[in-house]
Amino acid sequence: MWLSKRVKGIRPSPTLSIDAKAKELKSQGVDVISFGAGEPDFDTPQNVKDAAKRAIDAGFTKYCPVPGTPELKNAIIKKLKNDNNVEYRPEEIIVSVGAKHSLYNLFQAILDPGDHILIPAPYWVSYPDMAALAGARSKILKTRESGGFKITPEQLKKSITKKTKALILNSPSNPTGAAYTAEELSGIARTCIENKILVISDEIYEKLVYDNFKFASIAGFSPEMKALTVVVNGVSKSHAMTGWRIGYTAGPKEIVTAMTNIQSQSTSNPSSISLKAAVEALNGQQESTENMRKEFEKRRDYIVGALNAVQGVKCFKPQGSFYVFPNVKKLLGKSYGGRTVNTCTELAGYLLDQAKIAVVPGSAFGAPGYLRLSYATSMELIKSGIERFARAVK
Numbered sequence: 001m002w003l004s005k006r007v008k009g010i011r012p013s014p015t016l017s018i019d020a021k022a023k024e025l026k027s028q029g030v031d032v033i034s035f036g037a038g039e040p041d042f043d044t045p046q047n048v049k050d051a052a053k054r055a056i057d058a059g060f061t062k063y064c065p066v067p068g069t070p071e072l073k074n075a076i077i078k079k080l081k082n083d084n085n086v087e088y089r090p091e092e093i094i095v096s097v098g099a100k101h102s103l104y105n106l107f108q109a110i111l112d113p114g115d116h117i118l119i120p121a122p123y124w125v126s127y128p129d130m131a132a133l134a135g136a137r138s139k140i141l142k143t144r145e146s147g148g149f150k151i152t153p154e155q156l157k158k159s160i161t162k163k164t165k166a167l168i169l170n171s172p173s174n175p176t177g178a179a180y181t182a183e184e185l186s187g188i189a190r191t192c193i194e195n196k197i198l199v200i201s202d203e204i205y206e207k208l209v210y211d212n213f214k215f216a217s218i219a220g221f222s223p224e225m226k227a228l229t230v231v232v233n234g235v236s237k238s239h240a241m242t243g244w245r246i247g248y249t250a251g252p253k254e255i256v257t258a259m260t261n262i263q264s265q266s267t268s269n270p271s272s273i274s275l276k277a278a279v280e281a282l283n284g285q286q287e288s289t290e291n292m293r294k295e296f297e298k299r300r301d302y303i304v305g306a307l308n309a310v311q312g313v314k315c316f317k318p319q320g321s322f323y324v325f326p327n328v329k330k331l332l333g334k335s336y337g338g339r340t341v342n343t344c345t346e347l348a349g350y351l352l353d354q355a356k357i358a359v360v361p362g363s364a365f366g367a368p369g370y371l372r373l374s375y376a377t378s379m380e381l382i383k384s385g386i387e388r389f390a391r392a393v394k
Helices: 014-027 046-057 070-084 099-110 126-133 153-159 182-195 223-227 253-264 272-283 287-308 344-355 379-393
Strands: 093-096 116-121 137-142 164-170 198-202 229-234 247-250 334-336 339-341 371-374
Touching (some): 046 272, 093 099, 099 198, 099 247, 116 126, 182 198, 287 379, 344 379
Parallel strands (some): 116 137
Antiparallel strands (some): 334 339
């Protein structure tokens, strides 16, 4: 009786729930291999940890400016200019408590009840619920595996209505690992400019791309497109800093100002220690990030090949992130112990119960008939886990 209407339809994050269940089983002594968490298994680089220690020793433990320190804002501005060919001013940058917090604040700042937000599917699990908390409606744009899990300018144009406020573009993608080329982005950019549609560009996996893929930010195509783009990024995935909780947004001043006002009434500034650590992450050596990327590429190659060798499974080869999104539709409808597995959710439950491997069903991402597996774990565990997977579905 005490709950608000807007919160009653909000679900807990399926990915975090799966990871929590796997950890609970492990704490009970069950030998579970988890492919659930979207978290690098690498340690935070030593130079970043050292910067945090220096901050503590120097007494940098007080309140900071709500949108982040000038030092970190300048590091972000430098990064965006050097890596993405986009120039921003300090008042166009806000640092938040992780990229998820950045997105939440952004949705609250731009969406009104009745607005439509375009979300390509498969999508990251939190986008629709964040939109719902802002009173907006998610309009899902289904993509095809045969098309690389990417929308086209033609599909986008047909989906735009008078109520359309924004488009979310997650490249590289969670959960598919699909990434848009510069040419593909240019067509989407033209459509957005013609229709004055705001683009929320979630670029958190930017540094984790493979096969010499060239990452491009849609904000860098033209001044007109930059004015219609809000870039969201962070250091969690690129520098193995998930627990440090630093994300950032770059975009039009009025939007960033609104986000700052929201943040000032909720969390205030992110942790002062994490702010100092993030400066070092962006300004310091990037060798650790590259080494991590190379290792993820090896794991990707192995897990894609191993999954495609399992009868009834077809696995798309991702261009980025650290996820695979195998098609398991041919496994559905089959039985074990007198029970029929009809959905990917039931299949994920079967794999956890019988094979002791944790995966996330594709339905959580708006794509029934698929599973998401994170290969942000050791090669040894990947090999053992896929062997269990193969035995379980046989």
